[in-house]
Amino acid sequence: MTVSSISMSTNSGNARPSLTSSEFHPLAKFPQETREAHDRFVVSGDPGAIGAVVLAVILDHQPSAAKKGGEAPPADTARLIEDLGFDSLALAEVVFFLEDVYKVAITNAELQNLLTVGEIRTFVQTKVTQAYGSSPA
Amino acid sequence: MTREVLITGIGFITSIGNDSATVSASLREGRHGLLPWDFCGNPNVPVKVAAPVRGFNVDSPHWRDWNWPKEHNIPRETLRGLAPHGVYAFCAMEQALADAALTPADITDGATGLFCASAGSAFVLHHNLTQARACQFERGNPMGVVTSIAGTLNFNLAAHFAITGAVTGFVSACASSSHAIGYATDEIRLGRQERMIVVGAEELNADTVLPFAPMRALSPNADPATASRPFDMGRDGFVGTGGAVVLVLEDGGVARRRGARAYAEISGWGQASDGYSVATSHPDGAGLREAMRRALRDAQALPEAVNYVNAHATSTQIGDKAEAQALRSVFTAVGARPVVSSTKGLTGHGLSMAGAMEVGFCALALREGFMPGNAHLREVDPVCDGLNLPRKSVCTQPSLILNNSSGFGGSNVCHVLRPVREIRS
Numbered sequence: 001m002t003v004s005s006i007s008m009s010t011n012s013g014n015a016r017p018s019l020t021s022s023e024f025h026p027l028a029k030f031p032q033e034t035r036e037a038h039d040r041f042v043v044s045g046d047p048g049a050i051g052a053v054v055l056a057v058i059l060d061h062q063p064s065a066a067k068k069g070g071e072a073p074p075a076d077t078a079r080l081i082e083d084l085g086f087d088s089l090a091l092a093e094v095v096f097f098l099e100d101v102y103k104v105a106i107t108n109a110e111l112q113n114l115l116t117v118g119e120i121r122t123f124v125q126t127k128v129t130q131a132y133g134s135s136p137a
Numbered sequence: 138m139t140r141e142v143l144i145t146g147i148g149f150i151t152s153i154g155n156d157s158a159t160v161s162a163s164l165r166e167g168r169h170g171l172l173p174w175d176f177c178g179n180p181n182v183p184v185k186v187a188a189p190v191r192g193f194n195v196d197s198p199h200w201r202d203w204n205w206p207k208e209h210n211i212p213r214e215t216l217r218g219l220a221p222h223g224v225y226a227f228c229a230m231e232q233a234l235a236d237a238a239l240t241p242a243d244i245t246d247g248a249t250g251l252f253c254a255s256a257g258s259a260f261v262l263h264h265n266l267t268q269a270r271a272c273q274f275e276r277g278n279p280m281g282v283v284t285s286i287a288g289t290l291n292f293n294l295a296a297h298f299a300i301t302g303a304v305t306g307f308v309s310a311c312a313s314s315s316h317a318i319g320y321a322t323d324e325i326r327l328g329r330q331e332r333m334i335v336v337g338a339e340e341l342n343a344d345t346v347l348p349f350a351p352m353r354a355l356s357p358n359a360d361p362a363t364a365s366r367p368f369d370m371g372r373d374g375f376v377g378t379g380g381a382v383v384l385v386l387e388d389g390g391v392a393r394r395r396g397a398r399a400y401a402e403i404s405g406w407g408q409a410s411d412g413y414s415v416a417t418s419h420p421d422g423a424g425l426r427e428a429m430r431r432a433l434r435d436a437q438a439l440p441e442a443v444n445y446v447n448a449h450a451t452s453t454q455i456g457d458k459a460e461a462q463a464l465r466s467v468f469t470a471v472g473a474r475p476v477v478s479s480t481k482g483l484t485g486h487g488l489s490m491a492g493a494m495e496v497g498f499c500a501l502a503l504r505e506g507f508m509p510g511n512a513h514l515r516e517v518d519p520v521c522d523g524l525n526l527p528r529k530s531v532c533t534q535p536s537l538i539l540n541n542s543s544g545f546g547g548s549n550v551c552h553v554l555r556p557v558r559e560i561r562s
Contacts, residue, residue, distance in 0.1 A: 029201040063214045092279035093217060105275045 026100050030056055038101070045132065047125045054098065054121045061094045062086065076118030084117075094120070102128045141389025142325045143399040143557060144500045146237025148229035148383040150338075151494060152188035152484050155206070155228075157236065161501045164509040165530045169483040171361035171376055176343040184350055185359035188378035188485035189341050193228075195221035196342070198264035215297045217280050220258035220289045225381035226338040230294060233334070233383035237397060241298060248331040250303035252321045253290035254313035254489040255337070259344035261285040290336050302330050308489075311449070312408075312544030313337065315492025318384065319406040319550055325388050333386040337493030341379030345488070349377070352416060354453055365486075366513035367450035367479035368457050368521050375451040376485035382493040384500075399557045400500035401538075405438070407431025411547025418456050419547060422463030425449075428549035429467045429539060436553035441473045442537045443553075445508045447495045449541040450479035451486045460541065461521045469523035475539075476531055477524050482512035492542040492550065499538045499554050506534040 027035055034056040041049035055073060058080065066085020080086040080094070095106050095114075104127050106114075114120050149156060152170025153163035162168070174187035194204040200216045209228045211219070219227065234241065243249075262285035269277040278284075283292050288306045295304040303324055307316040314337030321333035339345060349355050356374035358364040365376040392399055409431060411424035418425070433440060446464065450457040457479075468475060480498050487494050502508055510529040517526055538554040 061213075064212045065214075087214075089217075089279060090214065096276060096279050099276045105272075 026097055027053070030060070047129050050125045050128060051121050053101065054124050055117065057097050057101070058084075058094055058117060058120065061090050061097065063090055074117050076116060076121070078117050079115050080117070080120075081115070098124055102131070104128060104131050140326045140328065141558070142322045142403045143387050143389050143392045143397070144384055144401045144403065144496075145387045145392050145397040145399050146233040146235075146239065146385030147400065147497045147500060148232030148236060148381070149497060150190055150193075150225040150229045150232075151380040151382065152190060152378045155190070155192055156232065157501060160498070161505055163483060164480065164498055164501065165507055167483065167510060167512045167529060169361070169365070169512055170378065171364060171485060173359065173361060176347055182347065182350070183357040184347060184355045186356065186361050186364040186376050187341055187346065188376055190225060190380045193224065195224050195340075198261050215293065218283045218289075218293045218296070220261050220284050220340070221342070222255055222258060222338040222340040222379060222381065223284075223289055223293050225379065226253070226255075226290050226294060226336050226383065227297070229338070229381040229383040230298070230334065230336065233385050237385040237387070239385065244332065244334070245299040245301060247301045249300060249334065250321070250324055250330040250332070251291060251295050251298075251300045251334045251336070252303070252305060252307060252317040253288075253294065253336040253338075254307045254317045254493070255287065255290050255339055256308075256310070256345065256489050257287035257289055258285045258340055259348075260340060260342045263344055290338060294336060300334070303333075309548040310544035310546070311451075311486070311488050311491055312542040312548040312550045313489035313492065314382075315496070315540070315542035315550035315552065316408070316548070318386070318403070318492060318496055318552060319408060321386050322403050322406055325386060331388045331391045335384045335386060335493055336381065337487070337490035338381035339379050339488045339490045341377055345379070346377035349375075356452060363513050365452045365482050366515070367448065367452045367482055368461065368511060368518055368526055369452075369514050370516040370518050372452040372454060372457060374453055375481065378485035378487045380487060380490060380494070382490060382497045384493055384497060401503040401554045402557055403552060404555045405432050405434075405436025405553040406551060407433070407435055408548070408550045410549065413547050416545055418459035418543060420455075420459060422459035422461075422466070424547050425460055425541060425543055425549040425551070426463035426466045428551040429463065429541065432539065432551035432553050436537075436555075438537055438553060440468050440471050443468070443473065443475045443539050444533070445499075445502065445535040445538045446475050446477045447499050447509070447538065447540045448477055448479040449491070449543045451481050452479075456543065458518065458520045460543070461518065461524060465523055474523070474525045476508045476533070477526055478509050478511045480509050482514065483509070492540070495542070496540050496552060496554070499535075499540050503535050503538065503554060503556050507532055508535060
């Protein structure tokens with residue numbers, strides 16, 4: 001199933017408690033291009049499509065106080081904590097979020113080596129390729 | 138002399154209004170907040186009515202799905218740690234600070250503390266644990282603990298608002314926020330804090346409310362106009378509500394120096410336990426009777442001086458009967474006949490939030506000169522003989538108010554409120 005086809009559990013007004021949370025996809029509220037990138041990965045298994053998703057997830061979790069707005073996407077060498085204003089919880093959230101998207105587990109030992117945007121992207125691409133080979137769907 | 142404790146700000150996110158003016162009008166006009174309600178899509182569930190908050194949608198366990206009134210800006214790094222009822226609490230807190238004419242910078246110097254009360258979020262806890270169990274605990278949401286356990290309100294609000302004074306939470310079920318108010322009053326009286334923010338909040342969802350159904354504590358009545366009717370012969374259980382109420386309590390000297398406009402003075406409080414049953418009230422209301430007497434002693438007031446009582450009465454057979462008997466012992470036995478009403482006829486029962494919500498109602502009544510009535514009361518239970526239970530609100534200035542709360546295990550808490558004293562020159 002592709003992300004764009006997933007029915008979202010969004011309601012408006014005074015709706016009843018959502019009964020569709022099991023269908024919720026972590027990327028459901030992300031921009032169209034992120035969801036399309038993920039769809040590309042799901043369909044083709046292209047590890048290259050993972051990069052756009054990882055970057056979107058990192059930017060989504062960046063604390064708002066650290067966001068200046070309007071700046072260019074962070075370089076691969078940008079460190080999440082020192083350069084992008086992350087705290088350890090926000091970093092843990094990024095990791096959990098990516099684990100949830102790709103259904104992989106990232107250990108504390110692996111986490112210690114993930115400091116920059118580029119390191120996270122490469123690690124996730126490797127981990128996902130290991131987990132799914134070339135055809136995760 | 139004991140320090141004066143004033144209520145200088147209130148924030149309401151309730152089924153009968155999301156601001157003081159609307160809440161006040163609902164109380165005066167007897168407008169209830171109950172609606173037909175489908176908790177979980179199962180027609181066999183015998184609970185058909187609830188009192189929801191309007192203007193929010195926090196029905197999903199995922200914060201990205203949530204909506205709240207746009208005047209409140211909840212930053213992402215705060216939102217990630219909140220339970221659904223934390224969103225109510227955040228908005229009520231901003232409202233209370235604005236009402237008290239305080240800026241966020243005014244509460245960060247250590248002179249302000251924060252006491253909170255909620256049961257936590259069974260809903261989010263269940264979601265997170267289901268997710269964790271599905272992968273045999275190999276993965277989990279790093280915010281899972283702080284978003285869900287009892288204490289989630291104080292963790293989040295203290296961090297967001299940079300509160301460096303006394304911060305803790307209270308867990309005594311339906312007496313929780315009343316305990317928080319009592320101990321917050323003491324923090325100020327003892328000179329430990331100049332100002333205390335008290336928060337009571339709960340969620341309205343299947344996970345929070347429906348576990349009360351097997352206890353036979355929830356009304357099976359499908360009619361919103363009669364489902365919650367405290368002290369009525371036909372009462373058959375309580376109706377659930379969610380929301381948040383935030384009170385700003387302040388040392389009288391501090392409040393007066395900064396020109397704050399106060400609603401009421403908290404002139405005493407008391408508590409006593411039934412020591413009787415884990416879940417049902419003492420049949421004679423023994424603990425509640427003692428709590429009322431202790432509160433009056435603390436306030437140095439006689440029962441005859443009280444002219445309004447906001448009862449805890451939730452519309453259950455056993456609880457309302459116990460409270461009626463306790464009220465008769467304290468008041469009727471000495472010839473006193475204060476107006477007694479349970480505002481839960483309008484709001485349903487807010488569990489941990491109930492005490493803060495009803496102290497908020499009492500504060501409005503004191504400042505605006507009225508007493509709420511007993512909505513939906515038709516046939517008064519004879520156990521209430523001698524109690525003055527008007528159906529409609531009364532346009533009488535309260536001179537001294539008693540507010541009751543009772544929780545599981547027989548915890549009973551009672552506050553005494555009075556009008557703000559004239560400034561002594």
